[in-house]
Amino acid sequence: MLEKRTPLQINQAIKKIMEHTIEGKTEVVSITECDQRYLGEDILATNDVPLFTRAAFDGYALRLIDTADASSNQPIELKVVEELGAGMVATKEIGPFETTRIMTGTMVPKGCDAIIMLEAVKVVEKNGEKYIVIKRKVKEGDHISYRGEEAKNGDMILKKGTKINPGVMAVLATFGYSKVRVAVKPKIGIFVTGSELLDVDEPIQNGKIRNSNSFMIASQVRRAGGEPIYLGKLPDVLDTCTNAVDAAIKDVDMLITTGGVSVGDYDLMPEVYKALNGEVFFNKVAMRPGSVTTVAILNGKFLFGLSGNPSASYVGFELFTRPVIKKMLFCENTxxxxxxxxxxxxxxxxxxxxxxxxxxxxxxxxxxxxxxxxxxxxxxxxxxxxxxxxxxxxxxxxxxxxxxxxxxxxxxxxxxxxxxxx
Amino acid sequence: MLEKRTPLQINQAIKKIMEHTIEGKTEVVSITECDQRYLGEDILATNDVPLFTRAAFDGYALRLIDTADASSNQPIELKVVEELGAGMVATKEIGPFETTRIMTGTMVPKGCDAIIMLEAVKVVEKNGEKYIVIKRKVKEGDHISYRGEEAKNGDMILKKGTKINPGVMAVLATFGYSKVRVAVKPKIGIFVTGSELLDVDEPIQNGKIRNSNSFMIASQVRRAGGEPIYLGKLPDVLDTCTNAVDAAIKDVDMLITTGGVSVGDYDLMPEVYKALNGEVFFNKVAMRPGSVTTVAILNGKFLFGLSGNPSASYVGFELFTRPVIKKMLFCENTxxxxxxxxxxxxxxxxxxxxxxxxxxxxxxxxxxxxxxxxxxxxxxxxxxxxxxxxxxxxxxxxxxxxxxxxxxxxxxxxxxxxxxxx
The missing domain is CATH 2.40.340.10 (MoeA, C-terminal, domain IV)
Known part of the structure; x- marks a missing residue:
C-alpha cells in the first residue's frame, strides 16, 4: 500500500512540535555533580559581592587626603600601624599619616579610601617602627573593590535553563550553593529497525551494514543534554515493533526510532503509530535529507520516527528532537x-x-x-x-x-x- | 622578602611549556563508553563503505539501456522479477526489460546500473505478473551508492587525538570498533590556598570569601578533557603546603594550585617550589589578568601556580594548562x-x-x-x-x-x- 504523503514545510513542522506542551522536571544535586547540567531554578545572589570593600592588589591602605601633596620632590611618610594577612580583619582605624599593610582580597580598614600597590612604595624603618614612603598622589578608589560592585544580595544572577560551565560553577560556589537544583536529564529511548542491521561486533557481510545510528544518536542525545537509553534492534515485523514501542514508551520521556519510515512496503513505523493510536503530527517534511521523518504523540510523549539513513537521522534529530530536549531542560532558546x-x-x-x-x-x-x-x-x-x-x-x-x-x-x-x- | 620578578612575554611562556616533553597514555574502552573522549589511535576503514553497490532510495533497479527511448509518449514496461526487502540479496540477474523492486540500502542486483524511485513509476499487473511503467530516460548511476565511494578498506578515516562526537561514533560503529582505544584522561590535582577561604557550605563572614576556584577549575579541566581531583584547601603555611604538594604530585599527572603566588610576604607557592627543588619556568607573565602565574616542573610533572583571583586563574588555566592537557590527549592543535x-x-x-x-x-x-x-x-x-x-x-x-x-x-x-x- 503506497500512501501519498503531503510534505510539511520545515518551519511548520517545528512549530507543530514546539506548540505541544511538555514539561521538564527538576532535582537537587551536589555542586560537585552539577557540571554541564542545566539550572532548574533562577540563581539569586545570597550576599553582596564583594561582601566587604576589599583590596584588589597587595599593598597599603591609606587616606587619600594624606597623599594630596605627595610628589617625588615632596615624598610623604605613612606609619604602618597594622599588617593584615589574607582573611584577617583590621583591628585599628587609620588616622592621619597612618597606613595598614594589606593583601589582595583583604577587607579595607575603616577610614581608608585607596590602596597603593606594594611595588609603588619604599619601606623604611625608624626607631623600630615601619614607614612607607610615597612619591605621588593616589586616586580615590585606586585598587579597591567596593562592597556590592559585582552583585547585590537578591540580584538575579543566572536564569533557569542556563547550562552550567566553569564560570557558572564559580558563581554557584561564591553564593554558597552547595546543593544545586538542576533539570532532570530527559530519558530518550532509542530503537533501530531494519533486518539489514548487524551489531557492531558482528563480522560484515554482503547486503548488510552495521548499526551505527544508535551510537550516533545516543551521542547526539548526550550533546543536547539528555540521557540516551538504547533499547535494541527491531526486525521489520509490525507486531513485534508495535509491542516493543508500546512497552518502551512507558519508561522514557520520549522515543526515537530509526528506519522504517520510507514510503515502501517494508516500512512500518507509520503502521506502528496507527496501531497504537498515536497522533501523527507529520510524516513528511520538505527537506533533504530527512524528508521521511515522522513525528507523533503517544500517551503525551513524543515519538520521533527518524530515517534509517545516518545523515538523514542526524539532521532530523538536530532539527526536531533537540529542541524538545532543550525545552525540557528549561533553555530559553531551544x-x-x-x-x-x-x-x-x-x-x-x-x-x-x-x-x-x-x-x-x-x-x-x-x-x-x-x-x-x-x-x-x-x-x-x-x-x-x-x-x-x-x-x-x-x-x-x-x-x-x-x-x-x-x-x-x-x-x-x-x-x-x-x-x-x- | 620581596623578589623582583621579570615578566615573560606570553608567547615565550607558552613556548617554554610546550617544549617540555610530556606523553599521554591510552586505554581501551567499550564503544558505549567512549563518547566525548579522544581517539588514542588512528582509525582505519576495516572495509569498503559502502561494502556493496546499493540503492540510495526505495525504487526499482534496472538497466539503463532499457529506458533509453522512454518518454511520456513512449512509455516502456519492465517486468518485476524479484522483490527485495532490507538486508536481502538478489537471487536473480536482471535481463532485458526486467527489474527488481529494491529498498534503500539494498544491494543492487547484477546487471543493473540505475535505480528509479518508487514515486516515479506506475505499477500495473498483467496475467498475475507485476510490471512498472516508465515514462522517462534514467541516468547512469541514478540513486546508486557505489562500493567504496565513501571509504576504501584501509583508508585513514580519523586521526589519533580526534574528539569523539556523534559523527565519529557513527564511523566507529560502521567499521566494527566495538572496543575503542582512547587517550587516558590526564589526572589534574587541584589545591586552593588562602586562609581567607570558606567552604561552599559555610556561612559567609566578613573578611572571608567562599572557595569558588576549585569548582571553576574542575569544570575547566573537564571541558579540556581531563579528570579533576580536588585535593582540598591549604593554609598559608609553608611547611604544610610543601608537604601537601610533595605528597600529591605522586598521584596525579599535573598539579594546579590557586593563590599564594602574588609578590607579598604571605605568598608562598614560589617558596614551596624552591623547597621541593622544582624547576621554575617562569613566575611572572606580561599579561592581565594572571600576571603572577608561576609554572614549574617537579619530578617531570607540571605544577601550575595560578592566581587566587578567579578571573586570573581562569585565564591562566586556559592559556597554560589547557594546552598541556590537550597534548596528553594527542590533539593535533592544543x-x-x-x-x-x-x-x-x-x-x-x-x-x-x-x-x-x-x-x-x-x-x-x-x-x-x-x-x-x-x-x-x-x-x-x-x-x-x-x-x-x-x-x-x-x-x-x-x-x-x-x-x-x-x-x-x-x-x-x-x-x-x-x-x-x-
Missing part, C-alpha cells in the same frame, strides 16, 4: 545557534527541497565561511565525523555559488537561537 | 580556537600589558562581534558565567575603539588552533 556564512563552494544544481549540508565552519578575518564536510548524500556516514554545522540551502529553483551568504546552524556551539531560521 | 572579531565597545585606556577580556561572541551578518561579558577586573566572578571567549587586547600605548578588529579565543568551541596567536 534551537541550534544560527548564523550567516559565506559558501566556499558552488552548488550548481538547484533542489526543490531545502537542503541541510553537513559542513565545517571556518573563520577568516572575522568572517564565517562554510565548506561541505564531505560527500553530501543522505546515506553517507564518513562526512558526519567532520561536521560541526549544517549549511541551509533553501529549496527552489536557485543554485548556489561560492561567495553566496547562506544560513548555518552550529552543532557544537553552546549558544542557541530562539527560532530555527531567521 | 590551543583555543582563535579568530578575529570586531570590538563592540571602546577600551579608552591603554595598558602596557596584553589584556584578556572575558567576552561574549556574537554573529551578525556573517561577521564576528565581541562584547565584554561584564565588569572587567581580575577578581570579578560574575562575568565568568557569561564568558564564551577571551578578547585579546595587545599591550602597549594603544587604546581600542568600537569597530577595531581584535583577536578572540573561543572557550566553548571544539575547534582549536596550532598556536596561541597568529
Amino acid at each position: 534551537h541550534l545557534r544560527a548564523s550567516v556564512a559565506q559558501l566556499n563552494v558552488d552548488f550548481p544544481k538547484a533542489n526543490p527541497l531545502t537542503r541541510f549540508v553537513r559542513s565545517k565552519l571556518y573563520f577568516e578575518n572575522g568572517k564565517l565561511l562554510v565548506d561541505p564536510a564531505g560527500l553530501d548524500k543522505s546515506n553517507v556516514v564518513m562526512s558526519l565525523a567532520h561536521t560541526d554545522s549544517l549549511a541551509v540551502l533553501p529549496g527552489g529553483k536557485r543554485c548556489f555559488q561560492k561567495g553566496d551568504q547562506v544560513q548555518v546552524l552550529l552543532l557544537d556551539d553552546e549558544g542557541s537561537s530562539d527560532t530555527m531560521s531567521r | 590551543h583555543l580556537r582563535a579568530s578575529v572579531a570586531q570590538l563592540n565597545v571602546d577600551f579608552p585606556k591603554a595598558n602596557p600589558l596584553t589584556r584578556f577580556v572575558r567576552s561574549k561572541l556574537y554573529f551578525e551578518n556573517g561577521k564576528l562581534l565581541v562584547d565584554p561579558a561584564g565588569l572587567d577586573k581580575s577578581n570579578v566572578v560574575m562575568s565568568l558565567a557569561h564568558t564564551d571567549s577571551l578578547a585579546v587586547l595587545p599591550g602597549g600605548k594603544r587604546c581600542f575603539q568600537k569597530g577595531d578588529q581584535v583577536q578572540v579565543l573561543l572557550l566553548d568551541d571544539e575547534g582549536s588552533s596550532d598556536t596561541m596567536s597568529r
Whole structure:
C-alpha cells in the first residue's frame, strides 16, 4: 500500500512540535555533580559581592587626603600601624599619616579610601617602627573593590535553563550553593529497525551494514543534554515493533526510532503509530535529507520516527528532537545557534527541497565561511565525523555559488537561537 | 622578602611549556563508553563503505539501456522479477526489460546500473505478473551508492587525538570498533590556598570569601578533557603546603594550585617550589589578568601556580594548562580556537600589558562581534558565567575603539588552533 504523503514545510513542522506542551522536571544535586547540567531554578545572589570593600592588589591602605601633596620632590611618610594577612580583619582605624599593610582580597580598614600597590612604595624603618614612603598622589578608589560592585544580595544572577560551565560553577560556589537544583536529564529511548542491521561486533557481510545510528544518536542525545537509553534492534515485523514501542514508551520521556519510515512496503513505523493510536503530527517534511521523518504523540510523549539513513537521522534529530530536549531542560532558546556564512563552494544544481549540508565552519578575518564536510548524500556516514554545522540551502529553483551568504546552524556551539531560521 | 620578578612575554611562556616533553597514555574502552573522549589511535576503514553497490532510495533497479527511448509518449514496461526487502540479496540477474523492486540500502542486483524511485513509476499487473511503467530516460548511476565511494578498506578515516562526537561514533560503529582505544584522561590535582577561604557550605563572614576556584577549575579541566581531583584547601603555611604538594604530585599527572603566588610576604607557592627543588619556568607573565602565574616542573610533572583571583586563574588555566592537557590527549592543535572579531565597545585606556577580556561572541551578518561579558577586573566572578571567549587586547600605548578588529579565543568551541596567536 503506497500512501501519498503531503510534505510539511520545515518551519511548520517545528512549530507543530514546539506548540505541544511538555514539561521538564527538576532535582537537587551536589555542586560537585552539577557540571554541564542545566539550572532548574533562577540563581539569586545570597550576599553582596564583594561582601566587604576589599583590596584588589597587595599593598597599603591609606587616606587619600594624606597623599594630596605627595610628589617625588615632596615624598610623604605613612606609619604602618597594622599588617593584615589574607582573611584577617583590621583591628585599628587609620588616622592621619597612618597606613595598614594589606593583601589582595583583604577587607579595607575603616577610614581608608585607596590602596597603593606594594611595588609603588619604599619601606623604611625608624626607631623600630615601619614607614612607607610615597612619591605621588593616589586616586580615590585606586585598587579597591567596593562592597556590592559585582552583585547585590537578591540580584538575579543566572536564569533557569542556563547550562552550567566553569564560570557558572564559580558563581554557584561564591553564593554558597552547595546543593544545586538542576533539570532532570530527559530519558530518550532509542530503537533501530531494519533486518539489514548487524551489531557492531558482528563480522560484515554482503547486503548488510552495521548499526551505527544508535551510537550516533545516543551521542547526539548526550550533546543536547539528555540521557540516551538504547533499547535494541527491531526486525521489520509490525507486531513485534508495535509491542516493543508500546512497552518502551512507558519508561522514557520520549522515543526515537530509526528506519522504517520510507514510503515502501517494508516500512512500518507509520503502521506502528496507527496501531497504537498515536497522533501523527507529520510524516513528511520538505527537506533533504530527512524528508521521511515522522513525528507523533503517544500517551503525551513524543515519538520521533527518524530515517534509517545516518545523515538523514542526524539532521532530523538536530532539527526536531533537540529542541524538545532543550525545552525540557528549561533553555530559553531551544534551537541550534544560527548564523550567516559565506559558501566556499558552488552548488550548481538547484533542489526543490531545502537542503541541510553537513559542513565545517571556518573563520577568516572575522568572517564565517562554510565548506561541505564531505560527500553530501543522505546515506553517507564518513562526512558526519567532520561536521560541526549544517549549511541551509533553501529549496527552489536557485543554485548556489561560492561567495553566496547562506544560513548555518552550529552543532557544537553552546549558544542557541530562539527560532530555527531567521 | 620581596623578589623582583621579570615578566615573560606570553608567547615565550607558552613556548617554554610546550617544549617540555610530556606523553599521554591510552586505554581501551567499550564503544558505549567512549563518547566525548579522544581517539588514542588512528582509525582505519576495516572495509569498503559502502561494502556493496546499493540503492540510495526505495525504487526499482534496472538497466539503463532499457529506458533509453522512454518518454511520456513512449512509455516502456519492465517486468518485476524479484522483490527485495532490507538486508536481502538478489537471487536473480536482471535481463532485458526486467527489474527488481529494491529498498534503500539494498544491494543492487547484477546487471543493473540505475535505480528509479518508487514515486516515479506506475505499477500495473498483467496475467498475475507485476510490471512498472516508465515514462522517462534514467541516468547512469541514478540513486546508486557505489562500493567504496565513501571509504576504501584501509583508508585513514580519523586521526589519533580526534574528539569523539556523534559523527565519529557513527564511523566507529560502521567499521566494527566495538572496543575503542582512547587517550587516558590526564589526572589534574587541584589545591586552593588562602586562609581567607570558606567552604561552599559555610556561612559567609566578613573578611572571608567562599572557595569558588576549585569548582571553576574542575569544570575547566573537564571541558579540556581531563579528570579533576580536588585535593582540598591549604593554609598559608609553608611547611604544610610543601608537604601537601610533595605528597600529591605522586598521584596525579599535573598539579594546579590557586593563590599564594602574588609578590607579598604571605605568598608562598614560589617558596614551596624552591623547597621541593622544582624547576621554575617562569613566575611572572606580561599579561592581565594572571600576571603572577608561576609554572614549574617537579619530578617531570607540571605544577601550575595560578592566581587566587578567579578571573586570573581562569585565564591562566586556559592559556597554560589547557594546552598541556590537550597534548596528553594527542590533539593535533592544543590551543583555543582563535579568530578575529570586531570590538563592540571602546577600551579608552591603554595598558602596557596584553589584556584578556572575558567576552561574549556574537554573529551578525556573517561577521564576528565581541562584547565584554561584564565588569572587567581580575577578581570579578560574575562575568565568568557569561564568558564564551577571551578578547585579546595587545599591550602597549594603544587604546581600542568600537569597530577595531581584535583577536578572540573561543572557550566553548571544539575547534582549536596550532598556536596561541597568529
